[in-house]
Amino acid sequence: MSAPSSTPSNAPVGGGRAVVVDRPGVHRLVRGPEPVPGPGEVRVRVAAAGICMSDRELYDGRRDADHVRYPVVPGHEWAGTVDLVGEGVDPGLTGRGTVAEGFRACGICARCRTGETSLCDRGYDETGFTRPGAFADHVVVPARLLHPLPDGADLRAAALLEPAAVAAAAVRSGRPEPGERIAVVGAGTLGLLAVQLLAAFTPGELTAIDPRGERTVLARKFGATDAAATAEAGELRGRYDLVVETAGAPATAASSCLLARRGGRVVLTGMFAPGASGIDPVRLSLDQLTVRGVFGAPSAAWTFAVRAFTTGVLTPGPLVTHEFPLERYGEAVALVGGGDPGTGKVLLVP
Structure with missing residues (x-):
């Protein structure tokens, strides 16, 4: 460079x-x-x-x-x-x-x-x-x-606030409800912003999944109730009502779908190479998963993020x-x- x-x-x-x-x-x-x-x-x-x-x-x-x-x-x-x-x-x-x-x-x-x-x-x-x-x-x-x-x-x-607006778009697409079990896959900037926004919905469980221990420690400070390394995520298969994927790694689209319960919701924010997501369409049908993608943020998500910032919900x-x-x-x-x-x-x- x-x-x-x-x-x-x-x-x-x-x-x-x-x-x-x-x-x-x-x-x-x-x-x-x-x-x-x-x-x-x-x-x-x-x-x-x-x-x-x-x-x-x-x-x-x-x-x-x-x-x-x-x-x-x-x-x-x-x-x-x-x-x-x-x-x-x-x-x-x-x-x-x-x-x-x-x-x-x-x-x-x-x-x-x-x-x-x-x-x-x-x-x-x-x-x-x-x-x-x-x-x-x-x-x-x-x-x-x-x-x-x-x-x-x-x-x-x-x-x-730009990545916060993207996180807000993902959160709004996921329609979180109080008391739900929620996972955030990836504890980079986008994932940690999503954790803050999701914590405001008072989930029953909010788990940050990332291989970097330092990042999951930070996720707990931002409102996550639990943290797990990527290697441990297999034990959590089928646990979550809502999974928000923010990592964009080759395997995280498919693994996020595995974390969702039957009838659960998955929101993908990562950009994946064509054909590289590994998502099983048969499982999507049999488990009746709802999978949404997010690219950028519409005006309503910007308003949501700015309001969260100005009221202190988002720091x-x-x-x-x-x-x-x-x-x-x-x-x-x-x-x-x-x-x-x-x-x-x-x-x-x-």
Whole structure:
């Protein structure tokens, strides 16, 4: 992996900075004029931006070609402060801390009108993958996608509201009820956020399953009542009313279905290679399992996550383990997916 470059000789002096990934494995830090929001848009001064496995896949060239457009400024997990508004936007937003939905849904198609904005018929279009993202001093987004935060909100912690919205989408799809037995497979950032949200539904049992003991210890602090290593999960087969899978490992889709009781529900958030899930369709039928997938988060899940954050139900700040300036992007992205159990959420802090 190449080290981050200094400002290139052909970049103008002054203005804002941005990390640009020109193609897989090649990035540079550029400096240019600060972006100007167009009609209906706002410019946000980035306070912090998280790096996740999707960003690592983008850098390594492992992201599906339909879901990235090089060259690109990555960064889809972020929080910041509105510092300029475009024509037609309420000037009262200036100075507000905020996050924003990543998917650029059209808002008018059949899917959007039913609230399924992450399934917009216009096709995939997302900040940080097909549009300039937040690994920069500023990011420009449509004002209609904003979720303003209360005064004094911790913007460093709020940078995790994008994965929290995905976790919220999974939780809402699973329809948890008080007293149920629930398992979360994977205790990474997404899994630990899901644990926090699920704990608020007062389950009778909430088990975090992960081979990393350090992560399951953290899961208990976030509300899990039990923890198990992956090797022990076979003993729990058929136990759970609801299983939320967040690991995305080759075997976790199938193993999550085995954990569910007959008539149970399974929600998959991981991205699996075609044909690699290993799910037995005969068992799905005989045990009458309900299996749902989650990709991104619709507007309702964002609202759910932001509300949980602002009321103190969700406290993502402790998940942050590393912070880097933009100049050290190469070092930061190398940490993500590196296998160190001590690496949680990695932030870029402009």
